Amino acid sequence: MAPGLGWLVGVPVLWPVLIALLCLLLRPYVARAAVVLVGGGVLIAFSLLVYLQGPFTFTPPAVAGMEWHVLLTVLDFALLLWFLHAALVQRSLLAIVFTLAQLVPLAYWEFALHPQVTVEPAFVVDYLSIVMVLVIGIIGSLIWFYALSYMPRHEEHLHLAQSRQPRFFFYLVLLLAGMNGIVMSNNLLWLYFFWEVTTLCCYQLILHDLTAEARQNATRALWMNLLGGTAFVAAMIYLSSAGRSLAVADLVAKGGALPLVLPLALLCLAGLTKAAQVPFQGWLLGAMVAPTPVSALLHSSTMVKAGVYLILRLAPAYQGTVLSNVLALTGGFAFLVTAILALSQNHSKRVLAYSTVSNLGLIILCAGLNTPLAMAAAVLLLIFHAISKGLLFLCAGAAEQELGTREIEAMAGLAARMPFTATIAFIGMLSMLVPPFGMLAGKWAAMEAVAAAGSGWSLAAIGLLVAGSAVTVVFWAKWMGRLLSQGLPREKVAERVPFFFALPLAVLVVFILALSALVGPVSAGLVLPGVSAAYAPVLGVTAAALILPDGFFPVWVLGLIALVGVILPLAAVRVRPAEARPVYACGEHVAEGERFLSLADSEARLEMGGFYWAEFLSEGKLNFWVNLLGVALILALLGVSLA
């Protein structure tokens, strides 16, 4: 029996709240593990049910005479007051200002002006929402499972009097409730509430370890996200005072009243803050002080994805405006400069963080191009980035717990020391940049789209796109090379992988391989329906290929190439012990091992490290200019919308 529509909205949004509360109340590890496992399983099942149901709308009936919007209003203000409290505790002037800038206008608007704040239907679920629900539910739950193995090991090092895991899991789980709310809500005011729930969870999770650095970074995340919230409130009040409805569906509907560009620009600004685009990348980089499951969640399926979701969702509304073009440049700029910044990083999570900002920039570039093909590319990138980035963070966390450091240099030869994790990490990185992986299909579509857009704006976007792609390849290749860098063949190492590390890693890597092979059906079943509501279909799809009038992506042929090129030699090539030789060291080798005769015939170890471009491209040298240009682009975004 198919569940009612109420269940399909209710479970993704409310079930995580219940699980979160249980995590908070149940202290024993076994109970928490059971709750998280069952909770994650149910959430995954319901994500799939939402997909099977297809698009629908739903308005929850009043419960016991109480309207939902009353409850949400109460919670809204409770949240804002809590933010005020947090801002005061952290003594952050910016956070105080941006909380008050929401609290005061919102109170005045809702209580003095009595706006029309109810929207029918309250929830609209289309294929874009369904894509998000699947990404959130499946990847999110897998990251919960991972945390079950990660957090006990994490706390071992901290020697706490009392475990803080209940609190940790509470916010980790609650975050998914907020996310599902965001992607299903049709009412902007409700969307805003869920938006702020994710801000709360994000702040609390970054704060989790309570170090000075954690406090500082959590506060930065708080004020930056509250800045976005302020823009959100301003947009709602503007729309309402212009007599427009607060329904997202009306905002993007074709043939309605002329679009009001300024509120759209404000909402995009909110999206840019949440998606950590330049100049707001600081909060996401700071977020890595939190335990790894947090980074994995924030970067892959939640939080930053909420930002791009909002921008993608509103794309039909700002189609054909100058705002759209400036947005494309803003995204393209972030794509290039954060890839450049990633070049100089020797810190695994910083590289991953910059790569996230960069890829989200690419998605926003596509949204700004606003053609049917660009939108399809954006959704493809969103899906595959979520999987690969989730996987990579989980690998980085596993390596960190084993090595005791986050340095990429320390990962030299990881392929020999942690074969399981390193192999999966390698596939994850490879999936970001070479055919036939899904990310590359997305990049291919993005490039075809930007070339086809054929405007003066897209010329600039092309430059940013191709330069960014090349830089992306280089920073990944550097890291991948480190993993492989090993000496003579040695004894096979059996890596002990905790079960809840192995499970999500294995599932995600299977997702990458399977969905990349099935990128045709994935496009036909999810991506194209996700953008078709407002855009004519342009991308032809068969099981084996993506087809454009002027381009062709033969998935299976490319897969075969990778199979013959890499997998076959991997299976076939053997080196017999008699064939093995040490590396060349100008004839000064010491008989065994990686040593050579150095100055005055003293033995020295053969050491080598990566090259990090520090003299040329360090953060210290670039950050000022990057942020200056970022601010200029944001001002331009708002400026062109005022006109």
Place this chain on the structure above:
Amino acid sequence: MTGPVFLFVLAVLTVVLAPLVGGLLFGLDRKLTARLQGRVGPPLVQPFYDVLKLWHKEKIAVNRLHLVWAWAYLVLVIASLLLLVWQQDLLLLVFTLGFAAIALVMGSFSVRSPYSHFGGQRELMQLLAYEPVLLLTAVAVYFRTGTFLVSGILQQDRPLLFSLPLVFAALVIILTIKMRKSPFDLAACEHAHQELVRGIYTEYSGPYLALIQVAHWYELVLVLALIGLFWAHPWWAGVLLAVAAFFAELVVDNSTARVTWPVMLRLVWASCLTLVLANLAALYLIV
């Protein structure tokens, strides 16, 4: 004309003939370079002798992965060439060729050898220099022809060269890097005339060095074919164009010295990106 049997025959012919052409061109290169330097030089077919000799040498290796990536490099270069003869998407060709370069770099990083790592790092710098130009070339071709498909580009009557002269110039600059010629032979030059230890190839020997050599032959044919695409009809005009570019590279190779990588990056990005973007802007404004 595009049935699976035809495509298969085409693939077999390409796999067999391309290295013959590539090898002969390498031989020609060595002969002419020798003459330019006042030497007699080896016979024209010397590259084939070299590869056969290498192939029969003792197999020695540092480790397994190092060899796996050599194979991957060869297969991926051949695959890129096949994408061209099958008249596929130009962007994917560039991506696949990029994958091949990554495979070569991965090979160089798979051993703990300082020379090999040097070469790998430098190969990455080179990739950084030429990859955007190759992608932009594909985009420029799209601007001119309205398609990324080689099949569509071949249907053009008017040579691409006429409307994309600056893009062509940029591509010729990139050819220097792809042919591993001075002044951009940073990762390891084709003739070991500037170095004692051959960077990225240091740890390859015997049959595996032969593999890489053969991959270079394929790659040379591929990049020259891309040059020829700029004057596709009649076909001999394209061949002449490619041969002219090839000889120009030999002259440049013998009259310049290797530059450092920051110089290369600045030179290539500044010159090529300016050239391509100027050409694109001109197309956009005029058409």
